[in-house]
Amino acid sequence: MNVTETLSQGLKREFQVVLNAADLKSRLDDGLQGLQGKAKINGFRPGKVPVAHLRRLYGRSVMSDVLQNAVNEANQKIVTDNGLKLAFEPQIRFPENKDEIEAAMEAKGDLAFTVALEVLPKIELADLSDVSLTKPVAEVPDADVDAALERMAGQNRTYSNKGEKAKAASGDRLMISFVGTLEGKPFDGGTGEGIPLDLGAGQFIPGFEEQLEGAKAGETRTVKVTFPENYTAPHLAGKPAEFEVTVTEVQAPEAVKIDDELAKAFGMESLDALKTAIREQIGRDFGEQSRRKLKKSLLDALDAKYTFELPPTLVEQEFASVWSHVEVDMKEAKKSFEDEGTTEEAAKADYRKIAERRVRLGLVLAEIGEQAKVQISDDEVTKALVERARQFPGQEKQVWEFYQKNPQALAEIRAPIFEEKVVDHLLEQVKVADQSVTREALYADDEADETAEAKPKKAAKKAKKADAKGEDKAEDASA
Incomplete structure (x- = not known):
């Protein structure tokens, strides 16, 4: 096998691989000999079928396996010898000349094919010692507890x-x-x-x-x-x-009564116990929102620290995902881009920037997690999978089996866990100061703070929220 690099342009690489006829014949003969001991053909004793006869019966099938194994071997050799990290599976281009392919299938001619790759960029981790973040923290107002009690009482009205x-x-x-x-x-x-x-x-x-x-x-x-x-x-x-x-x-x-009897209807011993439980739940909600805003600030800081070439296909896939949400939301809202004061071309340009940001941050988080040796335990994945299954009452078993049988789907469970662990690791390296804010300020619309502001805002609210919450691409990139 002869491998020659024919293109190195940005993150794109191409290699020509040549398998000479002698090599193909040797691999084919080895495959047929391995088959000889297993084949059961009428008229021949086990293990005594002539190789020539096997070649007539199974030669093309065995050669197909030979070529597939050769392609896999070439891919591995290219990646290992050149120290590459792939953004996608290699793309293989075989000759268009059918006679050349046919000769190779008969092991009577050389086979040359092209391996096209898109690689991940090399990322030098930035110094984060100068990064200072503010974490908004809000106390639970009594009014929020009272409003929750009113709603709960209304449910029991x-x-x-x-x-x-x-x-x-x-x-x-x-x-x-x-x-x-x-x-x-x-x-x-x-x-x-x-x-x-x-x-x-x-x-x-x-x-x-x-x-x-x-x-x-x-x-x-x-x-x-x-x-x-x-x-x-x-x-x-x-x-x-x-x-x-x-x-x-x-x-x-009838009049709503907020008393111990109401608390008992919700499984609490007293009204005070119910108030405490409500306050704790609202506090957890505040904590999650505070975390989201702090994470958003961290991602903004990371985005400002890194500039590097992005794998084009990764960007295209991310943009397609974002844009599909925009189109669906525009259709549901019966809005046009003109209604939102923009054009389709301008909106696409804005959302492409969002896609680029998400890919860039995903790659950065993956590199940071890899260098920090961030690990995800089986117990953590199992817990997350159980939570996912609970979202589908009555179908828990089917959901569980689906994820267990689909590695790509299971990776979608692992990715957010990995990302949150990397974020925790990063928060230990930067300065974080608490800032007391009101409930209204804590839940203020995040769109106003978007670094990649884009229109139409309403149409792509889902896409923007996904961007603010995180990239969820880190583990996929590190795999």
């Missing part, structure tokens, strides 16, 4: 019959039965019996609840609505419908 002549008002609960029609014909899912409806809660199709205000028990009304364009049932989306709605009972909400 009881209702009582207002009477036959009472009119329904916002905040009341109606018991209704209905039959829906499209163009005068009933449709699947359009019928309901004994359904509770809380007026003003926005539980039903827009416009449905408002048309029942003032209704009395026993009254029937025709409610006309139009299903939203993004309705979950495609056959109903955007279509006008009519519902014959009968109100069977009008109920008024």
